[in-house]
Amino acid sequence: MSTQATTASNGKAAGERTPDRLAATLAFDEPVSRVRLVSPMRASALAKLGVRTVRDLLTHFPRRYIDMSRIEDVAHAQIGEMVTIAGTVHEIKLKKPKPRFSLVEIALTDRSGVLMITCFRQPWLMDQVKKGDRLAVSGKLEFNYGFKRMTNPFIEEADDSFDERHGRIIAVHPATERISTAWMRRLVGNALSLCRGAFDPLPVDLRAKYRLPSRMSALSSIHFPVSMDEVAMARRRLVYEEVLMLELHLMMDETRRSAGKPVTAHATDGSHMRALEQNLPFTLTDEQASARDDILRAMAADQAANHMLLGDVGTGKTVVASFGLAAVADTGTQAAMMAPTEVLARQYAGKLGPLLDAAGITWEVLTGSTAPAEREAVIERVAGGTVDVLFGTHALLEDDVRFRNLTFVVIDEQQRFGVDQRAALLAKGEAPDALYMTATPIPRTLALALYGSLTLSYIKNRPLNSAGNTTKVYAKSERGRAYDAALAALAEGHQVYVVCPLVGKPHPNSEAERKAKRENDLESDEYEYAVISIEDESDIEDDAKAAIQEAAFLQEKTFSSYRVDLLHGKMSGAEKQEVMDRFRAGISQVLVATTVIEVGVDVPNATVMIIEDAERFGLSQLHQLRGRVGRGTEPGEVFLVSGSKAPSALERLAAMEKTEDGFELASYDLSLRREGDILGNRQHGASMLKLVNVVRDGKIIEAAHADARAMLAEDAALESDRYRAFGREVRLAFRGFDEVKGG
Numbered sequence: 001m002s003t004q005a006t007t008a009s010n011g012k013a014a015g016e017r018t019p020d021r022l023a024a025t026l027a028f029d030e031p032v033s034r035v036r037l038v039s040p041m042r043a044s045a046l047a048k049l050g051v052r053t054v055r056d057l058l059t060h061f062p063r064r065y066i067d068m069s070r071i072e073d074v075a076h077a078q079i080g081e082m083v084t085i086a087g088t089v090h091e092i093k094l095k096k097p098k099p100r101f102s103l104v105e106i107a108l109t110d111r112s113g114v115l116m117i118t119c120f121r122q123p124w125l126m127d128q129v130k131k132g133d134r135l136a137v138s139g140k141l142e143f144n145y146g147f148k149r150m151t152n153p154f155i156e157e158a159d160d161s162f163d164e165r166h167g168r169i170i171a172v173h174p175a176t177e178r179i180s181t182a183w184m185r186r187l188v189g190n191a192l193s194l195c196r197g198a199f200d201p202l203p204v205d206l207r208a209k210y211r212l213p214s215r216m217s218a219l220s221s222i223h224f225p226v227s228m229d230e231v232a233m234a235r236r237r238l239v240y241e242e243v244l245m246l247e248l249h250l251m252m253d254e255t256r257r258s259a260g261k262p263v264t265a266h267a268t269d270g271s272h273m274r275a276l277e278q279n280l281p282f283t284l285t286d287e288q289a290s291a292r293d294d295i296l297r298a299m300a301a302d303q304a305a306n307h308m309l310l311g312d313v314g315t316g317k318t319v320v321a322s323f324g325l326a327a328v329a330d331t332g333t334q335a336a337m338m339a340p341t342e343v344l345a346r347q348y349a350g351k352l353g354p355l356l357d358a359a360g361i362t363w364e365v366l367t368g369s370t371a372p373a374e375r376e377a378v379i380e381r382v383a384g385g386t387v388d389v390l391f392g393t394h395a396l397l398e399d400d401v402r403f404r405n406l407t408f409v410v411i412d413e414q415q416r417f418g419v420d421q422r423a424a425l426l427a428k429g430e431a432p433d434a435l436y437m438t439a440t441p442i443p444r445t446l447a448l449a450l451y452g453s454l455t456l457s458y459i460k461n462r463p464l465n466s467a468g469n470t471t472k473v474y475a476k477s478e479r480g481r482a483y484d485a486a487l488a489a490l491a492e493g494h495q496v497y498v499v500c501p502l503v504g505k506p507h508p509n510s511e512a513e514r515k516a517k518r519e520n521d522l523e524s525d526e527y528e529y530a531v532i533s534i535e536d537e538s539d540i541e542d543d544a545k546a547a548i549q550e551a552a553f554l555q556e557k558t559f560s561s562y563r564v565d566l567l568h569g570k571m572s573g574a575e576k577q578e579v580m581d582r583f584r585a586g587i588s589q590v591l592v593a594t595t596v597i598e599v600g601v602d603v604p605n606a607t608v609m610i611i612e613d614a615e616r617f618g619l620s621q622l623h624q625l626r627g628r629v630g631r632g633t634e635p636g637e638v639f640l641v642s643g644s645k646a647p648s649a650l651e652r653l654a655a656m657e658k659t660e661d662g663f664e665l666a667s668y669d670l671s672l673r674r675e676g677d678i679l680g681n682r683q684h685g686a687s688m689l690k691l692v693n694v695v696r697d698g699k700i701i702e703a704a705h706a707d708a709r710a711m712l713a714e715d716a717a718l719e720s721d722r723y724r725a726f727g728r729e730v731r732l733a734f735r736g737f738d739e740v741k742g743g
């Protein structure tokens with residue numbers, strides 16, 4: 001086998017039917033240094049990109065493709081189009097207008113003219129590119145100061161062997177300063193050779209069902225495609241595999257967690273439930289009632305429930321959750337309800353407390369500021385089982401908080417907790433039912449992808465008829481119209497929010513941030529944003545400064561006959577509280593704020609909101625913000641002021657004018673991004689999804705979700721002949737996460 005190993009990994013013909021298929025398969029999970037030309041230095045550069053194993057390198061997918069077969073002349077190439085131009089370097093210069101900010105300028109000539117190329121923050125180009133070099137560059141063609149130009153184009157050496165080395169399509173892999181895209185391609189190619197002939201772990205019937213190419217052929221196509229059709233086919237296979245693995249992992253993880261543990265089938269029609277029903281000061285809306293039924297059904301089942309309740313702020317989720325609490329009281333067990341902030345936790349006590357009291361359900365609150373003596377008493381009562389429901393913050397997670405019999409866990413604003421925190425609360429019971437609540441609109445497909453066996457309920461409408469909002473997008477020059485509307489509202493005794501631009505760091509979801517992230521990207525047509533994000537020394541300070549200036553200006557000029565107050569991130573909690581109290585009481589009429597206007601702020605008399613530099617916010621964030629007005633009987637008016645002229649930015653903002661549906665907006669935002677970006681590394685599953693786009697790939701996600709269920713129903717441990725190979729893949733692919741989680 002050892003002699004064959006060398007031939008097989010080098011030659012196509014030998015590889016297919018030899019025992020090396022096993023070696024090739026095993027190579028997936030060997031260190032990346034096994035790949036030819038991966039020196040220790042390169043291995044450490046790869047590690048910075050999260051690439052440690054051969055598998056990681058093979059799934060280091062290209063982020064774009066460039067069609068190098070369509071090379072155009074500078075003279076004839078269309079301004080505004082994405083084009084590829086080949087030419088000779090006439091001059092290359094390093095310019096450094098700012099200390100932390102470099103700029104390389106290249107003049108490239110072809111037979112027909114000169115192209116000026118500007119590259120931000122790539123000083124190493126000075127070492128790699130010399131006068132006289134032949135380059136092919138790909139990007140959006142601009143025209144400025146008398147020249148055709150490209151900013152941060154994709155740059156490829158174009159020496160004589162250029163046409164032989166590459167097919168028509170070139171994959172561009174995420175690269176680093178120490179490993180160029182060209183090198184990355186080479187290394188990926190070597191990894192493919194190493195694994196040539198590896199087994200396809202995907203059960204053959206699933207492959208046939210969706211007509212998917214084999215794994216190795218998909219990997220080879222996605223990295224070295226001949227056509228974009230080939231990429232699409234490869235992607236379909238790899239996306240399916242990615243989701244199927246994640247789903248299986250999540251579902252098996254859940255099974256493991258509750259394996260052999262007693263699951264409580266809750267009583268859902270006991271006396272506490274009836275008492276709660278009778279004491280409710282209003283009737284549930286149809287949506288609330290059906291969400292309640294979903295939750296109670298899941299709690300009554302003899303499987304650990306994993307239910308998510310989605311609904312905007314104010315849609316009445318808390319009340320719905322209280323029915324679950326009543327079921328717990330009727331069962332004679334205990335519930336915990338955790339909120340991300342002290343304010344919210346106290347709010348439960350304030351709002352739900354009396355309702356629970358009336359229904360004879362006992363409860364306590366525990367937060368970080370609970371006095372030691374009181375904390376001691378609460379902990380003791382909870383451990384002794386004389387408290388049905390414990391509300392609280394992260395303080396619930398402390399080791400000495402123990403329950404006698406915890407069977408139901410509610411996690412409010414669940415996205416604000418990490419995986420570990422959620423798990424820690426669940427671990428305080430044997431196999432408790434879980435209810436997650438969130439006001440962040442998560443499309444169904446993303447929820448499925450991230451939470452395996454999750455069931456969902458949505459509440460779309462607020463129980464109390466609020467008047468709603470109209471939203472308008474204005475250019476900076478039209479800002480006066482927004483002020484006019486604000487003044488009209490003030491004249492009628494209403495109040496106004498002005499949300500200030502974020503100076504330092506744009507929201508990760510925003511145009512600017514995405515641009516900054518992909519500074520090599522071809523569509524980076526507005527590089528001033530990239531500049532903004534480089535200069536962020538201290539975001540909060542700068543945000544505060546901008547807000548202070550804005551407030552002073554508005555007080556002096558625009559709203560001089562009203563009181564303007566200011567809220568920003570540098571203020572202490574007490575200061576913020578004071579400002580909010582003044583605004584709530586109507587002592588101030590205009591509130592200038594950075595985004596600290598948080599979930600839960602409720603001033604029904606505020607009817608106008610002006611958001612400056614709106615293109616810097618994510619749509620979901622804008623939607624959350626605008627939800628602060630139009631909460632009373634008067635309709636709200638929201639003005640999004642934007643200085644951007646970029647069609648993409650304006651199109652995004654226009655979506656805010658068109659729809660009030662937070663879920664639709666979230667989907668729209670998501671379609672522009674990848675999930676890892678949104679969820680950060682809070683959701684360990686999310687970072688597994690390298691290719692999946694939850695909006696575009698919705699069908700594949702649903703299919704993989706159903707297939708994963710069916711597979712586990714047939715073979716819970718994935719140990720049968722049919723599934724063993726894939727089961728092994730799932731375990732290997734998630735090995736890293738389990739180590740991180742310490743499990």
Ligand code: ADP
Pocket residue numbers: 282283284285288311312313314315316317318319320463464
């Ligand atoms: P959420 O947790 O979704 O933000 P809450 O549960 O705090 O919403 O409810 C918001 C407000 O609406 C609360 O004051 C609550 O008492 C009230 N509410 C909830 N459901 C109804 C209903 N069906 N009819 C009238 N008011 C309701």
Ligand code: MG
Pocket residue numbers: 314317318412
């Ligand atoms: Mg709530």
